[in-house]
Amino acid sequence: MAKLVPLFSSSKGNSYYLSGNGNAILVDAGRNAKQIENALFQNDLSMNDVGAILVTHEHIDHCSAIKVLAKRYALTVYGTKGTLEALFEQDKIDSKTKTEVIEDEVAIGDFGVIRVDTSHDARESCGYFITTPDMRKCSFVTDTGFLMQSAKEALKMSNAAVIESNHDIEMLKCGPYPYILKKRILSSTGHLSNVDCAVELPKLVNAGLTRIILAHLSEENNKPDIALSTSKKSLDNAGFVMNKDYTMAVAPVETNGKYITF
Numbered sequence: 001m002a003k004l005v006p007l008f009s010s011s012k013g014n015s016y017y018l019s020g021n022g023n024a025i026l027v028d029a030g031r032n033a034k035q036i037e038n039a040l041f042q043n044d045l046s047m048n049d050v051g052a053i054l055v056t057h058e059h060i061d062h063c064s065a066i067k068v069l070a071k072r073y074a075l076t077v078y079g080t081k082g083t084l085e086a087l088f089e090q091d092k093i094d095s096k097t098k099t100e101v102i103e104d105e106v107a108i109g110d111f112g113v114i115r116v117d118t119s120h121d122a123r124e125s126c127g128y129f130i131t132t133p134d135m136r137k138c139s140f141v142t143d144t145g146f147l148m149q150s151a152k153e154a155l156k157m158s159n160a161a162v163i164e165s166n167h168d169i170e171m172l173k174c175g176p177y178p179y180i181l182k183k184r185i186l187s188s189t190g191h192l193s194n195v196d197c198a199v200e201l202p203k204l205v206n207a208g209l210t211r212i213i214l215a216h217l218s219e220e221n222n223k224p225d226i227a228l229s230t231s232k233k234s235l236d237n238a239g240f241v242m243n244k245d246y247t248m249a250v251a252p253v254e255t256n257g258k259y260i261t262f
């Protein structure tokens with residue numbers, strides 16, 4: 001059985017713990033090291049269980065603890081070539097940080113990791129399709145202006161998925177953000193809206209996805225109940241019943257002790 005614990009999710013910081021058969025990895029580490037250690041502790045977990053860190057891109061909300069954690073626990077940081085170069089240039093990792101480029105796919109211990117494409121205003125952002133040591137499949141697709149083909153395919157093959165549901169389009173348009181920032185978020189290299197997430201979900205549940213985590217919600221331009229109801233409505237309309245055909249939750253800004261198994 002695989003276990004997925006959302007530790008942090010918002011534009012303030014993102015990090016997920018994924019384990020199976022006693023092995024674990026982190027996807028992103030976008031708070032400081034102490035906060036991530038504490039979040040794991042609150043879930044009766046520890047960085048000592050973690051074998052590697054996967055990073056999706058170089059924006060600070062995904063990588064702020066990477067240099068410290070990699071050094072403290074002698075971990076390798078995995079990412080695309082562009083992301084690792086950007087992290088190095090921005091001093092978010094240094095020459096002592098052990099890194100490995102993910103070209104297409106890589107084995108990390110007993111985890112199989114395939115990168116999937118995301119469309120984001122970063123050097124070479126990606127998401128991940130991960131097969132856990134007990135052969136469960138999980139996708140991480142956040143920070144993407146739209147769902148690209150490889151991401152859609154990965155999500156369809158997944159038992160569990162962390163998928164972006166960043167903003168309610170009307171809240172964003174009417175909200176306090178400056179025009180230039182609104183334009184960035186709404187662009188094809190920005191963030192995925194509630195509606196764009198919701199539209200895709202029936203196809204994914206139909207293909208076998210049963211555990212959905214809506215992630216990277218904007219604190220200004222979204223609310224957990226709006227994200228949830230938008231996606232639930234889309235799945236209702238397709239005839240799928242929540243808590244029977246699938247479960248769905250919002251990844252919390254900070255861990256609330258909840259996790260999923262699959």
Ligand SMILES: [Zn+2]
Nearest residue numbers: 011059061143
């Ligand atoms: Zn982000």
Ligand SMILES: [Zn+2]
Nearest residue numbers: 057059120143
């Ligand atoms: Zn980003």
